[in-house]
Amino acid sequence: MTEQIAEMKPETAGVASTKPEAPLIDLMGGDLRRQIDVHDHGFVALCDVMPRLVPEGQTADMAIVQAARVSYGQGTKKISEDRGLIRYLLRHRHTTPFEMVEFKFHCAMPIFVARQWIRHRTANVNEYSGRYSVMPDRFYRPTTENVHRQSTSNRQGGEESIGAGTAGDFLEYLAKAEALYAEYERLHEDGVSREQARIGLPQSIYTEWYWKCDLHNILRFLSLRLDAHAQAEIRDYAQAMWDLIAPIVPVTVEAFRDYEMESMRLTRLEIEAIRAGGAEIDSTNKREQAEWQAKREQLGMDGARA
Ligand SMILES: Cc1cc2nc3c(=O)[nH]c(=O)nc-3n(C[C@H](O)[C@H](O)[C@H](O)COP(=O)(O)OP(=O)(O)OC[C@H]3O[C@@H](n4cnc5c(N)ncnc54)[C@H](O)[C@@H]3O)c2cc1C
Incomplete structure (x- = not known):
């Protein structure tokens, strides 16, 4: 069997192969995994990427350009530069070429x-x-300073640090939940099945998984989970993922920052307010008004609170 494999050659009869003009490089630099630790026991580890071998001087962005050119054909002559093409695709939400790049991660998280x-x-x-x-x-x-007070404006979220006293009570409450682990072990030793013994354990216990996803959907994950509205803990994992993929698809990441992460969507009412030169939008909805004020501040518009 081993001999058979050794004898197999890429150029078998009837198979046409293409050799790259430049030598191929490994985008993970020969590493088996690249890991970023998150919190006390969590991590995000990049284990593989497709494409992983690319001609020297290229990045995995090349797979996006390659796929796009098959659909646009001659049309791409107008957008001949690779970076320009990727930025065009992202701006115009031509998403399928971004599905040609895939990443596989091993992650541990509560x-x-x-x-x-x-x-x-x-x-x-x-x-x-x-x-x-x-x-x-x-x-x-969480660390004491990362125990947050319930937000008054957002029912789902936390705000500033709650202060050492109440944070201490909270951490004690978590310690009590962790102490259930000894009961879990004892009950399992007494013969209770693992599938049932585990159901009394708290949500703060760690699990782990392999997670493989294409770049288009990773970007969607990142835009939702790096957003200020996402829970701080998952944001930390999303940040680690962002840091791991950024050097592998630098052109896409740059475009994504420009057109998505650090961009802003305006509603019809907001556009009308800007056209009318007014500070208010034509809405009595308090949340809509607050969101408009936040956008005005971000835009540095006259009279907006700093
Ligand atoms: C800040 C925040 C708060 C949230 N709060 C809640 C909450 O209170 N309760 C709750 O239940 N969830 C909540 N969610 C989860 C949220 O509703 C989405 O389920 C989650 O963000 C995944 O988004 P998605 O479906 O776009 O992503 P994915 O599942 O990755 O899907 C990506 C895209 O693929 C397409 N797609 C995937 N599956 C289907 C399908 N079956 N049919 C049609 N199209 C599909 C859609 O276009 C979708 O946008 C919250 C998420 C965030 C970020």
């Missing part, structure tokens, strides 16, 4: 973060099984 993450349905996921294996004794605890 279950409450995993519950938010798994909502992104277009990824391929394989998760640690608490039925098959014993849950590891690892729990997430």
Whole structure:
């Protein structure tokens, strides 16, 4: 069998192969994985990327350009520069070429973060099984300054640090939940199945998974989970993912910052307010008004609060 493989050559009869003009380089520099630690026990590790081997001087952005050119054909002569083409595609939401790049990650995160993450349905996921294996004794605890007060403006969110006293009470509450792990172990030793013993463990316990996704859907994940409205903990994971992919698809990441992350959408009412030179929008909805004021501040418009 080994000999058979050794004898196999890429150029077999009837197969046409193309050699790159420049030598191929590994976009992961020969690394098996590149890991960024998150919090106390979490991590995001990049394990693979497609394309991984590209001609020297190129990045995985080339796969986007390659796919786009098949659909635009002669038309791309007008947008001949690769960077310009990628920026055009992103601006005009021509998304399928971005699906030609894929990333595979190994990640460890607390279950409450995993519950938010798994909502992104277009990824391929394989998760640690608490039925098959014993849950590891690892729990997430925020630092004292990262215990947040309930936001008054956003029911889903937290705001500034709550202060050491109440934060201490909160951390004690987490410690009590973690102490249930000893009960979990004892009950499992007494014969309770792993699949049932685990159900009393808190959401702060860690799970892990392999997560593979194409670039188009990763960008969507990142735009939602790096946003200030996302929970701080999942934002930390999204930031690690962003940092890992940025050197591999630098042109796309730059365009995504320009046209999505650091851009702004204006509603019809907001456009009308700008045209009329007014500070107010024609709406009595308080949330809409507040969002408009936030945009005015971001734009540095006259009279907007700094
Ligand atoms: C700040 C924030 C708060 C949230 N709060 C809540 C909450 O309170 N409750 C809650 O349940 N969820 C909540 N979510 C989750 C949210 O509703 C989405 O489920 C999640 O963000 C995934 O988005 P998505 O469906 O676009 O992503 P993906 O599942 O990755 O899908 C990507 C895109 O693929 C397409 N797609 C995927 N599957 C289908 C399908 N079956 N049919 C049609 N099109 C499909 C859609 O275009 C979709 O936008 C929250 C998310 C955020 C970011």
